[in-house]
Amino acid sequence: MKLSELLGVLDEPIEDFLLANLGEAVVAGVTSDSRSVEAGFVFVGIPGLQVDGTQFVPQALENGAVLVVVSDQSDFPPDFDARGKPILRIQDPHLALARLAGAYFPAPLEQVAAVTGTNGKTSIASFLRQIWASQGIAAANIGTIGIEGPKGTRYGGLTTPDPVGLMQSVQGLVAEGVTHLALEASSHGLEQKRLDCLSVDIGAFTNLTRDHLDYHGTFEAYRAAKSQLFSRLVRDGGTAIINLDDPSGAHFLKVAKARRLTCLTVGRSSDADLIVRSIDVEGFDQRVHLGGIWGEIDCFVPLVGSFQVSNALVAGLMAYAGGLKPQDIIDAICGLTGARGRMELVGQSGADTAIYVDYSHTPDSLEVALKALRPFVKGRLICVFGAGGDRDTGKRPLMGQASNNFADYSIVTDDNPRSEDPALIRAAVMETVTNGVEVAGRQKAISLGVDMMTSGDILLVAGKGHETGQTIKGEILPFSDHEAIAKALAEIEKGAAL
Numbered sequence: 376m377k378l379s380e381l382l383g384v385l386d387e388p389i390e391d392f393l394l395a396n397l398g399e400a401v402v403a404g405v406t407s408d409s410r411s412v413e414a415g416f417v418f419v420g421i422p423g424l425q426v427d428g429t430q431f432v433p434q435a436l437e438n439g440a441v442l443v444v445v446s447d448q449s450d451f452p453p454d455f456d457a458r459g460k461p462i463l464r465i466q467d468p469h470l471a472l473a474r475l476a477g478a479y480f481p482a483p484l485e486q487v488a489a490v491t492g493t494n495g496k497t498s499i500a501s502f503l504r505q506i507w508a509s510q511g512i513a514a515a516n517i518g519t520i521g522i523e524g525p526k527g528t529r530y531g532g533l534t535t536p537d538p539v540g541l542m543q544s545v546q547g548l549v550a551e552g553v554t555h556l557a558l559e560a561s562s563h564g565l566e567q568k569r570l571d572c573l574s575v576d577i578g579a580f581t582n583l584t585r586d587h588l589d590y591h592g593t594f595e596a597y598r599a600a601k602s603q604l605f606s607r608l609v610r611d612g613g614t615a616i617i618n619l620d621d622p623s624g625a626h627f628l629k630v631a632k633a634r635r636l637t638c639l640t641v642g643r644s645s646d647a648d649l650i651v652r653s654i655d656v657e658g659f660d661q662r663v664h665l666g667g668i669w670g671e672i673d674c675f676v677p678l679v680g681s682f683q684v685s686n687a688l689v690a691g692l693m694a695y696a697g698g699l700k701p702q703d704i705i706d707a708i709c710g711l712t713g714a715r716g717r718m719e720l721v722g723q724s725g726a727d728t729a730i731y732v733d734y735s736h737t738p739d740s741l742e743v744a745l746k747a748l749r750p751f752v753k754g755r756l757i758c759v760f761g762a763g764g765d766r767d768t769g770k771r772p773l774m775g776q777a778s779n780n781f782a783d784y785s786i787v788t789d790d791n792p793r794s795e796d797p798a799l800i801r802a803a804v805m806e807t808v809t810n811g812v813e814v815a816g817r818q819k820a821i822s823l824g825v826d827m828m829t830s831g832d833i834l835l836v837a838g839k840g841h842e843t844g845q846t847i848k849g850e851i852l853p854f855s856d857h858e859a860i861a862k863a864l865a866e867i868e869k870g871a872a873l
C-alpha cells in the first residue's frame with residue numbers, strides 16, 4: 376500500500392511536502408512500538424503512562440521507518456533535530472494509530488458488535504458468538520479470554536487489544552471465513568481508541584460499578600470513558616443495546632439517543648423494549664418470561680445466576696439488531712454454555728457439594744456471584760479470593776466487605792500481586808473481613824477451602840477465572856484455579872486412600 380493512500384484515512388491535514396516526497400513510498404507495516412520497526416514501517420509515537428513514544432523517534436528512523444507520526448504536543452528527545460525528517464505532527468496519535476492499522480490491515484466483516492460495562496463483557500461476547508454460530512454464521516469473539524472462533528480458542532492478553540494486534544487477529548479470522556465479530560470494549564480500550572480501527576455496527580452497555588479508578592481517577596471519568604462506545608465509536612446509523620436495570624442505563628440511553636442511534640433496551644421495567652417479566656429458577660437453569668418486542672414468550676437460560684439472564688438477553692438483542700429472528704435467538708439461548716471461568720462448576724469435594732471458579736474481581740461482581748450461589752447452599756458458602764496488585768486500591772476493602780456480607784466464610788489470599796507486596800494487599804482486604812482467615816499463597820488457600828468442605832457446602836474460587844498464570848514481580852508463573860482445585864482434590868483422595 377502506498378503511503379499517500381494510507382494517510383488518506385487520517386482526518387488531520389497532511390503537509391504537502393510530506394505527500395510530495397513520500398506519497399509513492401510503499402508501506403511495509405504500522406506499529407507504535409519502536410522496537411518492532413522495520414524498513415518501510417510507519418511508526419506512531421503514543422504518549423503513554425510510562426513514557427512518551429515520541430522519545431523513540433530517532434530509533435524508529437534508524438530502524439528504517441518511512442514516516443513517524445507524533446503528537447503536536449510532544450517534545451522530541453534532546454539533541455534530536457527534526458528538520459527535514461519524515462515526521463507528521465497530529466492532534467491525536469491514539470486515533471491515528473487505530474485508523475492507520477484499520478486501513479493497513481483491511482478486514483471486511485459483515486457485522487461488528489462491541490459490548491462495554493464493568494461486568495459481563497466476556498460472557499456477552501461469547502454468547503453472541505454462540506447465537507450467531509447456531510444460525511450457521513461464521514463468527515468469532517475477541518476479548519479477555521482471547522479469541523474464540525470457528526477454529527477453536529486462542530489465549531489472549533488484553534480485554535481490548537491494541538489496534539495493530541487486533542487487526543492482525545481480525546485479518547486471520549476473515550481469512551478463515553469469519554463474517555461476524557463480537558468485541559469487548561474496555562474503558563482503557565475506549566479511552567485509548569483501540570477499537571477505532573473497526574466500524575462498529577452494534578454497541579451494548581451492561582452495567583457500571585466501581586473498577587479501574589486507578590486509571591480513570593473518578594467514577595465519572597470511568598463512566599465517560601465507557602460512554603464513548605455510544606458517543607463516538609458505534610457508526611452513524613448503528614444500534615445501541617442498553618440494560619435498563621443498571622442505574623447507569625438511563626445515562627447510556629441518553630448518550631445513544633443524542634447520537635440518533637437506534638436504541639433497544641432490556642430490563643424489568645415496562646419501558647424496556649424487551650421486558651423481563653419473571654425469572655424462575657429450575658435447578659441450575661432459569662426460565663425467563665419475556666414481554667415486549669418479542670411478544671409474551673418463555674426463554675430458557677441454562678446457566679446459574681440472574682446476571683447470566685441479563686447477559687444472555689443483551690447478547691440476544693445484539694443478535695436481533697443484526698437481523699436474527701426472535702425464535703431462533705431464544706432457541707440458541709437455550710443451548711448457551713458459559714464462558715470459561717465464569718461461574719463454572721469445576722468439581723465436588725464429597726456428596727452434595729460444589730466447587731465453582733468465577734472471574735469476579737470487583738466488589739460488585741463478587742457480591743453478584745455469591746448471591747447467585749446462595750440459593751443452592753445447604754451448608755456453608757466458602758469464598759477464596761484476593762485482589763489484584765497495581766490496580767485500584769480502594770476496591771480491596773470493598774471486596775472484603777462483599778465476601779464478609781454474602782459468604783459464610785472468607786479465605787483471603789493472593790490474586791495477581793504484580794509489583795506489590797501481597798501481604799499488604801491481603802491486609803487491605805482483611806480490613807473488612809470478620810468471618811474468615813488470611814492465607815498467603817493461592818494454592819494453599821484453595822486447598823484449605825476444598826479441605827474444609829462438608830456435605831451441603833459450596834466453594835467459590837473467585838478472581839482469576841480462565842487465567843493460566845499468576846503475575847508476581849513482573850514474572851508470570853504458571854497458575855490455574857482449575858488445576859489448583861484438581862490438585863487439592865487429589866491430595867484429599869490420596870489422604871483418604873492411606
Ligand SMILES: CC(=O)N[C@H]1[C@@H](OP(=O)(O)OP(=O)(O)OC[C@H]2O[C@@H](n3ccc(=O)[nH]c3=O)[C@H](O)[C@@H]2O)O[C@H](CO)[C@@H](O)[C@@H]1O[C@H](C)C(=O)N[C@@H](C)C(=O)N[C@H](CCC(=O)O)C(=O)O
Pocket residue numbers: 407408409410420421422423424425426427428431519532533534535536537561562563564590
Ligand atoms: C494502563 C494501560 O492501558 N497501559 C497500556 C499502555 O501502556 P503505557 O501507556 O504504559 O505505555 P508506555 O510503556 O508508556 O509506552 C508508550 C508507548 O511507547 C512505546 N515504546 C515503549 C518503549 C520502547 O522502547 N519503544 C516504544 O516505542 C510503547 O509501545 C507505547 O506505544 O499502552 C500499551 C501499548 O498499547 C499497553 O500494552 C498497556 O497495557 C498494559 C499492558 C495493561 O496492563 N493494560 C491493562 C490495564 C488494560 O488495558 N486493561 C484493559 C481493561 C481490562 C478489563 O477491565 O477487562 C484491557 O482492555 O485489557
Ligand SMILES: Nc1ncnc2c1ncn2[C@@H]1O[C@H](COP(=O)(O)OP(=O)(O)OP(=O)(O)O)[C@@H](O)[C@H]1O
Pocket residue numbers: 492493494495496497498499519534559581582682683685686714716717718733734735736739740741743744840
Ligand atoms: N451482568 C453481570 N452483572 C454483574 N456481574 C456479572 C455480570 N456478568 C458477569 N458478572 C460477574 O463478573 C465476572 C466477570 O464476568 P465477565 O468476564 O463476563 O465480565 P467482563 O466485563 O468481561 O470482565 P473484565 O472486565 O474483567 O474482562 C463473572 O465471573 C461474574 O462473577
Ligand SMILES: N[C@H](CCC[C@H](N)C(=O)O)C(=O)O
Pocket residue numbers: 534736762763764766790791838839842
Ligand atoms: N482486566 C482486569 C482483570 C483483573 C483480573 C484479576 N485476576 C486481577 O489480576 O486483578 C484488570 O486487568 O484489572
Ligand SMILES: [Mg+2]
Pocket residue numbers: 496497498518519520534559
Ligand atoms: Mg472481559
